[in-house]
Amino acid sequence: MWRELLPVGRHGTTGGYRRHAWTAADADCRAWFEEQARRRGLTYEVDRNGNQWAWWGDPAAGGAVVTGSHLDSVPDGGAYDGPLGVISAFAALDALRARGVTGGRPLAIGNFSDEEGARFGVACVGSRLMTGVLDPGQARELKDDHGVTLGTAMERAGHDPDAIGRDDDRLARVAAFVELHVEQGRNLGDAQVGVASSIWPHGRWRFDFQGQANHAGTTRLEDRHDPMLAFAAAVLKARGQAERAGALATFGKVSVEPNGTNAIPSRVTAWLDSRAPDAATLDMLVKEITHESRATVTRESYTPLVEFDGRLRDHLVGLLGGVPVLPTGAGHDAGILASALPTAMLFVRNPTGASHCPDEHAEEADCLAGVAALAHVLEDLLRE
Numbered sequence: 001m002w003r004e005l006l007p008v009g010r011h012g013t014t015g016g017y018r019r020h021a022w023t024a025a026d027a028d029c030r031a032w033f034e035e036q037a038r039r040r041g042l043t044y045e046v047d048r049n050g051n052q053w054a055w056w057g058d059p060a061a062g063g064a065v066v067t068g069s070h071l072d073s074v075p076d077g078g079a080y081d082g083p084l085g086v087i088s089a090f091a092a093l094d095a096l097r098a099r100g101v102t103g104g105r106p107l108a109i110g111n112f113s114d115e116e117g118a119r120f121g122v123a124c125v126g127s128r129l130m131t132g133v134l135d136p137g138q139a140r141e142l143k144d145d146h147g148v149t150l151g152t153a154m155e156r157a158g159h160d161p162d163a164i165g166r167d168d169d170r171l172a173r174v175a176a177f178v179e180l181h182v183e184q185g186r187n188l189g190d191a192q193v194g195v196a197s198s199i200w201p202h203g204r205w206r207f208d209f210q211g212q213a214n215h216a217g218t219t220r221l222e223d224r225h226d227p228m229l230a231f232a233a234a235v236l237k238a239r240g241q242a243e244r245a246g247a248l249a250t251f252g253k254v255s256v257e258p259n260g261t262n263a264i265p266s267r268v269t270a271w272l273d274s275r276a277p278d279a280a281t282l283d284m285l286v287k288e289i290t291h292e293s294r295a296t297v298t299r300e301s302y303t304p305l306v307e308f309d310g311r312l313r314d315h316l317v318g319l320l321g322g323v324p325v326l327p328t329g330a331g332h333d334a335g336i337l338a339s340a341l342p343t344a345m346l347f348v349r350n351p352t353g354a355s356h357c358p359d360e361h362a363e364e365a366d367c368l369a370g371v372a373a374l375a376h377v378l379e380d381l382l383r384e
């Protein structure tokens with residue numbers, strides 16, 4: 001599976017993945033998923049929100065156990081964030097079949113669409129739409145950097161944008177969701193596999209700094225209205241305040257107009273990603289960064305604290321023999337689905353903690369331990 005998927009959407013120079021939602025690279029990933037489902041004789045379908053499903057057993061039976069993750073990426077992302085969970089799901093299913101397991105319940109593998117939100121700014125679009133936490137009308141109007149709306153992008157990719165929205169019927173047929181994911185820090189230590197306890201509250205805010213364009217060679221310093229200065233101050237403030245708060249704040253995307261070397265900018269637009277252990281800390285941190293930033297600040301998305309289902313989490317830890325239980329600052333579809341379903345996550349060790357970059361890595365032995373753990377958990381849940 002890795003051999004087939006690794007070349008898809010890989011940038012020749014950076015070695016990173018550019019598999020943004022509803023692009024050609026994403027379509028190739030989706031074709032790969034469909035092919036994996038068909039090769040195994042699974043029932044393949046795409047739901048109203050563009051999420052792909054591969055069913056072992058009757059999709060209509062109810063009480064299903066679902067596993068999977070996503071195949072899209074951040075700009076120049078790594079190979080594991082997302083794909084490890086999808087590949088491990090197919091590998092775990094193969095292991096169950098090889099062992100002669102016959103599930104009492106249906107098992108489905110999911111590929112959730114647009115998890116990273118790299119193109120349209122909102123993460124976990126497929127699972128947010130499914131659970132109704134994202135309004136379909138708003139979703140259709142989300143725009144990429146070229147002004148293409150999500151609705152148009154979906155339509156061009158052959159998906160009906162008018163079909164998107166809350167999918168209670170599908171959620172009602174699912175008993176539990178387990179997502180396996182590469183761990184995205186260095187928090188597992190010597191353990192190959194761990195179980196997630198919670199996801200920090202996190203969000204994205206757009207900062208618009210307004211200025212006045214002018215000549216870089218003739219405009220006196222005292223005559224300038226340079227929005228780059230306010231932006232630079234906000235970046236430093238974000239770092240300082242995040243350190244004080246024991247939280248995280250990142251300006252990772254910026255757009256400058258007119259973007260000329262010899263012109264003072266007229267406008268800087270920058271996106272803040274901020275995350276904290278609790279909502280009050282996050283709220284305070286963003287207020288402090290906003291305060292005196294001289295920017296117009298718009299909240300583009302927000303995900304509250306997620307505590308994964310305690311019973312399912314303890315059950316997994318028991319099954320896997322006391323593996324570490326840890327929180328994460330990374331968002332996941334499992335975090336969104338947790339509002340509607342008993343949901344759990346398995347993490348596979350990341351030796352350097354690199355993620356959302358081409359250096360992201362997990363050792364083969366740890367990935368195989370992850371597959372074994374997932375197969376063990378699924379086998380148990382299918383019997384329950």
Ligand code: GLV
Binds near residue numbers: 115116123329331332
């Ligand atoms: C998703 O990977 C996120 O936390 O940004």
Ligand code: MN
Binds near residue numbers: 074081116356
């Ligand atoms: Mn990610």
Ligand code: MN
Binds near residue numbers: 070081082115331
């Ligand atoms: Mn991910």
Ligand code: MN
């Ligand atoms: Mn000139």
